[in-house]
Amino acid sequence: MPGSGCSAIGGFNRNHAVLGTSEHCIATHPSDMAIAMRVLDAQVETVAGDGRRRVIPIAEFHRLPGETPHVDTNLRHGEFITAVTLPPPPPGRQVYRKVRDRASYAFALVSVAAIVDAADGVLRSARLAFGGLAHKPWRVEGAEDALRDAPVGNDSAGAAADAVLQGAQGRGHNDFKIPLVRRVLAGVLAEAAGQR
Ligand SMILES: Cc1cc2nc3c(=O)[nH]c(=O)nc-3n(C[C@H](O)[C@H](O)[C@H](O)COP(=O)(O)OP(=O)(O)OC[C@H]3O[C@@H](n4cnc5c(N)ncnc54)[C@H](O)[C@@H]3O)c2cc1C
Structure with a gap:
């Protein structure tokens, strides 16, 4: 109910967000599929009541809660999703953990959706999107930059996790998510690079 406040702030918040929250809402985005769609740069196709069509990049589709946490997406009133298109994926192994x-x-x-192009222990490129952390699929360009041409290992994974977690704030029960991101990301990168 809009304006009713967020009982998870100061309440039980094990599942709740550590990034992109507002004083009105710390809910997380619930879907797994959207995390994968975010890493694949999906495009959401819509038609409005007056017949006008538009294509919304998935990066611009979901919203952070701000002062209007009841509005999850940037769909306009009456706008209907007709299709979701996935462009050809970049090279690399795809993992969802x-x-x-x-x-x-x-x-x-x-959760982490990753597309990792690696050879001989070196990451050529990596795309990463995270679920369970925020009100929308969470993708941070700086994390992907930190992995470009970096050796696979805890140092590069840690640098990427630092970028992902910039501004992260635990609320008590969900504090564990912050170190968990580091461990899950290191595991995913090692797996995708063929080291596990
Ligand atoms: C206990 C529980 C656990 C779950 N665990 C998971 C999980 O681990 N992973 C996971 O991925 N999912 C999980 N789900 C499901 C997930 O939460 C929902 O499927 C997802 O959030 C979609 O929400 P919904 O079913 O309310 O969507 P819907 O009811 O399908 O739609 C939500 C809104 O979208 C609008 N809408 C529908 N179609 C269109 C369209 N074509 N264009 C524009 N608007 C449209 C509707 O009018 C409505 O307002 C779980 C659900 C429950 C209840």
Whole structure:
């Protein structure tokens, strides 16, 4: 209900966001598929009531809560999604790893969608999108820059995690997500680079 406040701030918040929050809302984005679509740079095609069509890059589709946490997307009133297009993926191995409390039917505590191009222990390029951290799929250009032409290992993974976690704020029960991002990212990069 808009304006009713956020009982997770100061309440039970194990599943809640550590990035991009506002004083009105610390909910996380619930979908796994959208995290993968974000790393693949999907395009959302829409048609409005008057027949006008537009294409919304997935990066601009979801919103952070700000002062209007009940508005999740930048869809306009009456606008209808007709298709989602995935452009050809960049080279590299695609991995999705999800950490959750139960084996099924559980939202991500932390998830990572990655496309990693690596050879001989060196990362040529990597794209990363995170779930479970914010109100929208979380992708940080600086994290991907930190991995370009870097050796696979804890140092490069740590530098990327630093960029992802810039401004992260735990609220008590969800503090564990911050170190968990570091471990999950290091594992995903090693797996995608063929080292695990
Ligand atoms: C307990 C539980 C656990 C879950 N765990 C997970 C999980 O781990 N991973 C995961 O990926 N999902 C999970 N889900 C499902 C996920 O939360 C929802 O599928 C997702 O958030 C979509 O929400 P919805 O079902 O309310 O969407 P919908 O009811 O389909 O739609 C939401 C809104 O979109 C509008 N809408 C629908 N179609 C269109 C269209 N074509 N164009 C424009 N607007 C449209 C509707 O009018 C509505 O306002 C879980 C759900 C539950 C209940």
